[in-house]
Amino acid sequence: MTNIYYVIIILFASCLHHIRCADNAPRPNIVFLIADDLGYGDIGCYGNTTLRTPNIDKLAQEGAKMTQHLTTASMCTPSRAALMTGRYGIRSGMAPTGTVRVCVFGASTCGLPSSEVTLAEMAKEAGYNTAVIGKWHLGLHEERYGDFKKHPLNQGFDRFYGLPGTNIKDFGDEGERIFLDLRPSLNKQLITLWLCIIVPLAFLFKAKFVSLLVVIIVLLLWSIPLLSVYWIVDNMKLLNSMLYRDRLIVEQPIRLPGLTHRLAQEAVEFMEESVMQGKPFFLYLAWIHTHTYLATAKEFEGKSKHGRYGDAVEELDWGVGRILEALDRLNVENNTLVYFTSDNGGHVEEKGLNGKVDGGYNGILLGGKGHGGVDGGIRVPGIVRWPGHIPKNTITDEPTSLMDFYNIVGVTTGTTQPINITLDGKNILPLLNGSTTISPHEFLFHYCGNEVHAVRYRPRTGSKTYKLVYRMPDYLPGTNRCDFFCGCHSARVLEKPLLLDMTSDPGERSPLPSSYPGYIDIIEAITGAVANHKSSIVPVESQFTARNLIWRPHWQDCCNFPTCSCTDPKYV
Template sequence: MVLTVLLCTLLVVSTTATEPELRPNIVVLIADDLGIGDISCYGNDSFRTTHLDRLASQGALLTHHLAGATVCTPSRTALLTGRYPVRSGMQEARHGPVVVRNVPGRAGLPADEMTFARALRDAGYRTQFVGKWHQGWSCERWEDQCHGPRGHGFDSFFGLPFSLMEEGEDGPVSQRRDEPLLRHVLPELMLADPQPPLRPGDCHRAAAELAWRLWLDTINQTDFRGGSTPRANWWGHTMAVEKFLNYQLVRDSTVVDWPYQLAGLTQRLVAESERFVASAARDGEPFLLVHSFLHPHTPLFTAPEFRGVSGHSRYADNVLEMDWAVGRLLAALDAAGVADNTLVHFLSDHGGQLELVGPDGQREGGHNGVFRGGKAQGGAEGGLRVPALFRWPGRIAAGSRVEVPTSALDLLPTLLEALHLAVANYPDPAVEHCGRADGLCACHGDDVRRLDPPRLFDVQADPAERREIPSEQVPVAPSQMDQFELVVPRAELLPWGQLHKFRGADFDMHGLHKWWENGGSCGVVPGQCEEYGR
């Protein structure tokens, strides 16, 4: 069942609707790890999520909305593409991580996947992604962003290529494995000339890349292939390495903060989305905004004014800061005068995580209502059943409640339905024209017909699109996260021209300052870098 059927039930379409109303602005708000029992419009009576409640009262609340998976990467793949993540290898791995694990790695959303952002941009929309991406980043160099948002239909990006990570104690295994990288490789990276080609006698980059390869080879031989199957958590890092590899705040391809600081980050992301809405509305352009919250994923951080505001828990404070952010974004639509022609969709990427407990014993995960299980718990309903709200004034009846099953995979076809996209309607398929005297097919009216269901062709083998591929014959790709060469970080995928922005010495980074203070050197006589592969 797809949401297009749902919208046909909810939409109140006027026969006198103007053309701009047929091209609504789209705002998609994605919560991270929010449980269906965490917000008051779904029954939580511990505290009130005022702005989400208002969104629900002005539109539709879905009671049986299902995520595409129970962890971040595959669920977001499903949302963006309308396809099960197994189609593109973005599903959890049997012997690897369950999500994309490194920004400078080669795993990620394949470049040939169609996303709703690409479809909307092709239809003339201005598109922006703000917040957590977590779909991979690049293929050959940092800037190519083949897996990133700008490679998948978004004109601009401001946020985290990766995700938040809990800052727990580093285990002895990861510390021992990462010590060569901390002691020998990262100092060389910091000293390397960031602009190739290397200066004569400058060995640092060549030395660092060689040491990096040796470090990965050690992991491959001792952790990944140490037995008949890879050892558990072979992809893990110490927190110092984590912050170097994955803790960037990025605008398009430019690193803004490295490592990013959590204080005030929610407010910075909200301000970015507010500016985008105001600019697109002022220019009169239809727009797509995806704002992907960092809340209430751990570590649970809030601005000072939200600490203790719930009177309940750190997690509740986190949810209320996210609710405040929702209110700011809805107010931005009002201020720009576009709220009445904007389809707003709020959802969680999957259910809340049940196992999280803070150092003081306080629970730090979400609540999934009456449903069993939660995040990362396979097909358990608590991990898949998520809160989902829709608002489209004049099109979706205020206060609607939808009980039928719906899915995050339905968003792409729903948005295309809202845009009334279609294909040419040829009276004679063998001739392939609309029979008009001027020979020009229109994009509306009797010259087009709507596809239900969509058709699939292999345009390489069948460029004339004569042989439709049955959906059951679509191949299933092996998990990218099972493949060592895709998951591990690669030196060539670092932002080489921006390494000087890494501020590891400025913060307490679990021992990072020790190797930083020691500096680093090639260990060879200048001018003798040939042994490092130059």
């Protein structure tokens, strides 16, 4: 009997030891590397043979590559909001309601509501050092100028170095204007509107039907708003090209050549400081590449086979390599989860003033950035490396989502995920480590703005993934492109939704006939899922109303007024 007691005591002590060891086990660092407008077919491990991306390719060899990795939107702001929250944008008000589908100005109220619980807030709760380096594009102020409620430092991040908005072609010196790409005849329309009131007014004055005072008042009331629109369109660089360190502007306008090097340097310094402090870190590194304006450091100019877009891809890869090298040098490589992806697909319509293509390549996928539910806009590279947890050279063809990394952060940091809110992401670690072979997503809803344009369906048996398409982009005749962007509300409503087998037809060229085995059952399953999903949506205020999007001059930031010009003293 005494021996039995000894055995029980030893087993109990052993259990306590293992529990204590588990509690003291080092928590993994987390590094998110997200590109901007990078095409599905732009990197080597996804089939590109003409661009050099050795560092991203190496990351895929050492971890898992997801071939059916999906964003929730084909535009950056709503896509990044879903990544940050693990929720479809429609739940947080980050689903656009009109033509404009991104936050345009830092001096506006558009952005991720402060009530949302972000990835960084979960990591910070778990004791992580947190930083966002690069593009934010999820707002600054919420109720008044200076409240910084939508600023990264109020969304769970300890440090911010980057752009409050996004990099646009206006930031270059070639005279390009993003609004004129969207509406090429905008200036002519403004002039026409001005003449429509001024010409009749001049005749009325000459005929002495109105006084000079009336002419002046009407002229001012009509001219000021039109001139304001013209001025804003022509001064997006002044209004948005600025670099922040935490809450302070340190550079305006941004020096784009070499910015990738600076972002990498800031990221490396953050990781070094965290390691010295003995604290785990969560790094969200949002590169400016490959969004236009395309500008690289001198050593990358003209080095690729695909002009300045290719140069940007190769500089992006260099930046990824710099981060991986630092992890290795700091001896934390084996305890760091690294995730690489893009916020949406390549922009296939993007061209410079010289007519050369400045947008990405989406391989065999249909469409591109802004195109709604077609895969060219929402299927992106997705790579995860976590040594000892995810086997090398893993490839999964199962549907996964950017939203899933909200759940992964929760699982890896040991943080209790928020209650009383609906999360749409899933824990895909079992899929990546081989514990399961079927995606936890039975359905994924592909939004364009605030409408579902298509639905993905992965039955719980078999190996097929289906997609039911309700609306298609209104492409130019004989093409798979629009003028510059494909509008959500102008997309064609299909008289009969198209059912596609995405496993054998990723290019979405061959809709399945109604005679396809199980056709009716698949349609019914998807239809029921859409109804259930829509019933789960609690209406909230959209962040993309005119009131939230409009530029507020009294909120405009400017360093060294009135010149609005400064250079980051750290990188003079």
